[in-house]
Amino acid sequence: MAKAEGETVIKKYANRRLYNTGTSTYVTLEDLAKMVKKGEVFAVQDAKTGEDITHSVLTQIIFEQESKTGNTLLPVSFLRQLISFYGDQMQMVVPTFLEQSMHAFTEQQVQMREQMTRAFGETPLAKNLHAPMQMMEDQVRRNTEMFRQAMQMFAPYSAPPASPAPKKAEARDIDELKEQLRSLQSRLDSLGA
Numbered sequence: 001m002a003k004a005e006g007e008t009v010i011k012k013y014a015n016r017r018l019y020n021t022g023t024s025t026y027v028t029l030e031d032l033a034k035m036v037k038k039g040e041v042f043a044v045q046d047a048k049t050g051e052d053i054t055h056s057v058l059t060q061i062i063f064e065q066e067s068k069t070g071n072t073l074l075p076v077s078f079l080r081q082l083i084s085f086y087g088d089q090m091q092m093v094v095p096t097f098l099e100q101s102m103h104a105f106t107e108q109q110v111q112m113r114e115q116m117t118r119a120f121g122e123t124p125l126a127k128n129l130h131a132p133m134q135m136m137e138d139q140v141r142r143n144t145e146m147f148r149q150a151m152q153m154f155a156p157y158s159a160p161p162a163s164p165a166p167k168k169a170e171a172r173d174i175d176e177l178k179e180q181l182r183s184l185q186s187r188l189d190s191l192g193a
Contacts, residue, residue, distance in 0.1 A: 008040065011047040012057065018044070033061050105143065112139050140173055 008022035010032065020027045020042075035042060036058075044057040066072050085094045 006041055008042040010042050010044045012044055013047045029061050029064055
């Protein structure tokens with residue numbers, strides 16, 4: 001595999017050790033996770049065969065993150081739906097859809113962070129808590145609706161129309177976010193005191 005410009009090659013040896021050719025050091029999966037978070041581009045190669053094994057190593061990182069933090073990003077229902085697409089005629093479409101969805105989600109998160117910064121920066125946090133909470137509620141609603149529509153696109157006849165149950169789940173999610181913001185507000189207030 002040829003190295004793309006700016007791409008670091010990580011070699012994986014038979015003893016499962018990972019070697020960063022850019023820094024000439026051995027690294028761990030945790031180090032690779034940090035590189036991903038920093039936006040560093042790398043490819044993982046089998047040291048013996050030269051085969052590109054980046055996908056399996058990234059999947060392994062996700063597995064470790066999901067199992068160690070207790071704060072999973074991948075709900076069981078999502079995992080079940082994802083597994084059901086293997087071997088299905090929609091399998092070819094799913095990777096592109098997921099990639100585009102994550103890109104859109106990331107852009108929305110950046111916009112939301114900018115809005116939160118503007119909202120908190122303009123007035124004292126305690127006086128302007130309603131606006132950020134409203135932004136978060138709106139963002140949760142948009143994201144939930146986007147993913148619901150996307151999943152319905154893949155299985156238009158198997159999913160019943162939106163029922164009141166998801167609204168309760170949305171409300172619960174929004175209530176949890178409100179509580180987290182209140183907790184954050186309390187901590188910030190105690191730091192300012």
